Amino acid sequence: MTLDLLITGGTVVDGTGADGVRADVAVAGGVIVAVGQYPVEADAARIVDATGKVVCPGFVDLHTHSDLTLLSAPEGRSAVHQGVTTTVIGNCGLGVAPLAAGADVGGVRAAVGYLDLDPSVDWTWRSYGDYLDAVAATRPSLNVAGLVGHLPLHAGVVGFDDRGPTPHELDEMTSLLADALDAGAVGLSTGLMYAPLTFARRAELVALAEVVAAHDALFAWHLRDYADEVLPAVREALDIAAATGVRTQLSHLTAVGRRNWGSVATALDLIEAARDDGLDVAVDMYPYLAGNAPLAQRLPAWAQAGGDAAMRARLADPGAVARIREAWAGDALGWDEITVNSAPDAAVVGYTVTKLAADRGTDPDTVALDLLARFGNAVSMVAGGRDAGDLRAVLTHPASVIGSDGQALDVDGPTGQGMPHPRSYGTYPRLLSEHVADGTLTLPEAIRKCTSGAARRAGITDRGTITAGQAADIVVIDVGRLADRATFADPRQYPAGVDAVIVNGEPTIVYGQHTGARAGHVLRAGTKDKGQRS
Ligand SMILES: [Zn+2]
Structure with missing residues (x-):
């Protein structure tokens, strides 16, 4: 067999949590075909010398807001430069589809202004499938999987007032949600701090969760509160998980405000109890002591x-x-x-x-x-007001994975202006350098949380490890030079030490530079990704 790519001489940290081993990685047809020792005369179109470096799976960012920024700048630079090869969009309830027949599209667009950094992006879709087609048509540089945002779903049917849906409206919402999941969405996200989702009642959440559970998809929660009421908010999500059996993700688990510090450990105890009861509940977080929101x-x-x-x-x-x-x-x-x-x-x-x-x-x-x-x-x-001990508690918990809560931004384009939260540029290098160096996590465990751990939450099974048969999403890291260079004062900086990023077998970052490759796939749930872009 002629290989497309052979990565030689590196230490493979395979994404399962296992320690690194010296091995070569062989790629053909966008897939990892072998991991082991190759003879130097192996017939490969391209050879990457990874001697002295770590070779690991591409990072799967479970929690992003790149729903519109990728339509503006499909190279996904701020994400890909970190080593992110798959991004899960549509978090915190803040999606852009589906839009019901009677939806106030301008009102929805204003409500999700947080995502909307380039006014020239046209909203050409109504259904979720049409939206995924629009993403695929841009030929993004990284793989994209999508959650349905509860906000467009609810606001498009019910509007923006303080009321729940009528029975007829609830039927319309559940039917739109089922269509979106059938079209390939990997789950649903809610964001109960974002109006009009602040007005969502239990009956609506249960009805939607039942549809998600029937599709064995993920229900991700930006909780109703992360400050004084964070523990009741965690209990609310766990109650819906218990009532419906839905796979549940508590997003960016943190406690805001000094008087609430320490609540994260209590929240993790509640989550452990739910897991002991057989519920599939997990959490994610980004490695910073400040968040970003409207x-x-x-x-x-x-x-x-x-x-x-x-x-x-x-x-x-x-x-x-x-x-x-x-x-x-x-x-x-x-x-x-x-x-x-x-x-x-x-x-x-x-x-x-x-x-x-x-x-x-x-x-x-x-x-x-x-x-x-x-x-x-x-x-x-x-917004700050977070505790390092709370962050450490969630990062070290076995049920946590990493999600940046950031956006794929283009420093040279409309999406890259202003003062973004530095997590959009530095989450993964920061975690794998600072939080490994200080002993919070071992490198293999940190990598697991960034790769297979996150992929499995999104139901993605053919990515996230360096194993024969997995898609060839691979990162080569010079651990000695690895550094997050994005700060709150100067956030628009790519990291050091992420030397090569391979997406579906295509070199997309080489010697720290974006090659312009646009080899990402839209990953649709329920279809085995065979490499089609649509
Ligand atoms: Zn959120």
Whole structure:
């Protein structure tokens, strides 16, 4: 057999958690065909010398928001440069499909403004299958699997008001969800802090979870709260898991606000108890002590009702503003822990709300209310108030995997501007350098959480290990040079030490440079990926 690619001389850390072994990796037809010792005269079209380096599976990012950025910039640079070869989009309920026949598409687009960094991207789809076709048509540089976002599903059928669906509307939602899963979505995500999902009741969540369970797909939860009410929020997700048997993922498990530090260990105890009861529940996290979300997430749910325009209009009502200020008075997170990282007004980007207030000679609540009234869901924040001990607890738990919660960004394009959270550039190099060097995780266990561990949560079985028969998604890392160079102050920096990234057998990063290869596949659940792009 003539090989397309032979990676020689490296230490293979195969993604199962096993220790590294010295081996060559042979690739033909986009698939790993052998792992072992090859003679130097082996007949290969291309040879990569990995002597002194680690060869591991490409990273499977279980938690991303690249739903629209990949349509703007399919090279997926900020992800691929880290070694990500598969991205799971549609998290936190924030998808872009399906859109019901009667959907207010403009309203949905405004509500998911967090994803929408390039206004020139046309929304050409209605069904989930059409959306996946649109992604495939861009020929992305990395593989893409998609969760259905609860937000477009709910808002497209029920709208933006504080009410649950009628029986007829619930039928329409479950039928759209079933169609999306039949079209290849790998699951459903909800985000109960994002209006109008803040208004989702138990009956709706149970009905949707039953459809997901019937497809043996994944139900991923951005919980209803990650601060003072994080434990009730975990119990809510576990209750739906118990009621329906759905495979459940608690996304980016953390506890926000100093007075809630330590809650992550309690949450993990609840999850372990559920697992002991036979439920398939796991968690994911990114290795940072700050998150990124729309600033509107700070508003009480009632203040977000009605959609983006209604929310902004409400902030002109003195009575509503007084109630919001009252709610904020008891908040677990301080304005000095919240930095504006994206907004249509570049003058406010990069500063804490406290700093902006001092500069304007006013109070932080007033600044936040002004930003929300002017920009609505188009202003986002980096929010701290997290504990290193909580992060360590979740990273070391056997049921945790890694998800960046970032986006594939293009530093030279519309998606790469401003001050993104550095996780979009540095999650994997950071985990595999800093959190291995400090003894939090061994390298093989850290790699497992980034590869097979994450792939199996998404139901992807033919990727995630360096084994004959698996798709040839491979990363070559110079561990001695591996470094995350993206910081909160200067986030748009590719890492060092990710020397080669192979996607479906195609060299996509070579000597740390993107080759322009666009060999990614759209991975549709229920179909064995045979390499088709559609
Ligand atoms: Zn989220």
